[in-house]
Amino acid sequence: MIRRKKMFSQYYKLRDALKEYREIEKNGGWKTIETDEDYKALKVGDSSDIVAQIRERLFVTKDIKEDNKSAVCDTILMKAMKYYEARHGYTPKNTILLEHINDLNIPVSERIKTIIVNMERCRWIDPELEKGQKYIEVNIPEFKLYIIEDGKIAFISPVVVGRAMTKTVIFSGMMSNIVFSPYWNVPTSIINSEIKPGMAKDKNYLQKKNLEWNNGAVRQLPGKNNSLGLVKFLFPNSSNIYLHDTPSKSLFERESRAFSHGCVRVAKPRELAIELLKVDPQWNPARIDKAMHAGKESWYTLKKKIPVYIGYFTAWVDREGNLNFYKDIYGRDESLIKLLTEE
Incomplete structure (x- = not known):
C-alpha cells in the first residue's frame, strides 16, 4: 500500500472548493452580466434588469440564499454583494460598481485555474x-x-x-x-537615485530628512x-x-x-x-x-x-470555510498554470 505524503491543510480545503467549482462548471457555469456603456453604480432602492442578473449570479456561488428574480436592489442583495466583495479582495461598499460586475463576470473556468494554481503552491x-x-x-x-x-x-x-x-x-x-x-540603513539604490541628487540641489538635504553619514553609508535617525x-x-x-x-x-x-x-x-x-x-x-x-x-x-x-x-x-x-480570491498583483498565476498544463 502506497502512503501518500501529508500536505499543508490548505491543500485539502482548496481541493474541496475545486470539486464545488467543477460541479458549477458542469452545470453550465454562470451567465455574463450585461451592462450598458454608461453604467455607473447600483445602490439599495435602484431598479434595473442588471440587478436580476447579479442576483442570479450570486445564487450560483451561494453568496445569496435564494434567487427571487427581483429587479429591485434590496438590502438582502446588497448584503450578499458585500459578502462577495469581502471574499474577493474588495473593501465592501454600499454601491455595486463596474469593477465588482467585472469580477462577477470572471468565468468559472478561470476561477478553477486559480484554485489549481494555489493547490500547487500548497505543495511547496x-x-x-x-x-x-x-x-x-x-x-x-x-x-x-x-x-x-x-x-x-x-x-x-x-x-x-x-x-x-x-x-x-x-x-x-x-x-x-x-x-x-x-x-533605517538606506539601501545603496536609494542613496544613488534619491539622496545624492537631493544633496546636489540642497546642502542641508541630509539634515532636513533626518539622515546622517555612517561609515560611508547613509542612515535615518x-x-x-x-x-x-x-x-x-x-x-x-x-x-x-x-x-x-x-x-x-x-x-x-x-x-x-x-x-x-x-x-x-x-x-x-x-x-x-x-x-x-x-x-x-x-x-x-x-x-x-x-x-x-x-x-x-x-x-x-x-x-x-x-x-x-x-x-x-x-x-x-479561510477558517470559516469561505473560499476567498485575491488579485494576482505580481502576475504569477498564468505562468504557473502553463507549467501545470503543458503536455
Whole structure:
C-alpha cells in the first residue's frame, strides 16, 4: 500500500472548493452580466434588469440564499454583494460598481485555474509549519498578516507589500529580534537615485530628512518620521526583508496595498509587539511604548524564535470555510498554470 505524503491543510480545503467549482462548471457555469456603456453604480432602492442578473449570479456561488428574480436592489442583495466583495479582495461598499460586475463576470473556468494554481503552491509548504504552537503568516495578495497560535487566529493586521517593481519575496524564516526606535540603513539604490541628487540641489538635504553619514553609508535617525516607523521585526534572510512600522499610515486605507520597496509594513506594529512579547512579563505595553518612543535604538531578542511564512496565495479557504480570491498583483498565476498544463 502506497502512503501518500501529508500536505499543508490548505491543500485539502482548496481541493474541496475545486470539486464545488467543477460541479458549477458542469452545470453550465454562470451567465455574463450585461451592462450598458454608461453604467455607473447600483445602490439599495435602484431598479434595473442588471440587478436580476447579479442576483442570479450570486445564487450560483451561494453568496445569496435564494434567487427571487427581483429587479429591485434590496438590502438582502446588497448584503450578499458585500459578502462577495469581502471574499474577493474588495473593501465592501454600499454601491455595486463596474469593477465588482467585472469580477462577477470572471468565468468559472478561470476561477478553477486559480484554485489549481494555489493547490500547487500548497505543495511547496512544509505541513510541519502548522504543528508549531505559534507562527506568523503573511499572504501578499491579501495584504494581511496573521499570528496563528494553537491552530487559531490570535492576531490580524493589514500590511503594505512590495510594488510590482520591488516585489516582496516568498520565503520562510525565524523571527529572532524586535528593534525599537530603529535606525533605517538606506539601501545603496536609494542613496544613488534619491539622496545624492537631493544633496546636489540642497546642502542641508541630509539634515532636513533626518539622515546622517555612517561609515560611508547613509542612515535615518530614529523617530516618528523614520521610514521604518518606531519598531521593526527581524527574521534573518538573504533578501533582507523584514516587518516594520511606517509613518505613511494612509496607505493602509487603500484597497490594493503594493507600495513598498519589498519589506512588509504593518498597520498595527505596537499591537504586534505586545502580542509577541506577552510571554515576557517584564515587557508590558507601557514599557513597549517607552522603547518605541525613546528616540534611541534598542534591541530585544525573543526568548523563543517564531516561524514566519511569507506566501503568495490568490485563492484561500479561510477558517470559516469561505473560499476567498485575491488579485494576482505580481502576475504569477498564468505562468504557473502553463507549467501545470503543458503536455
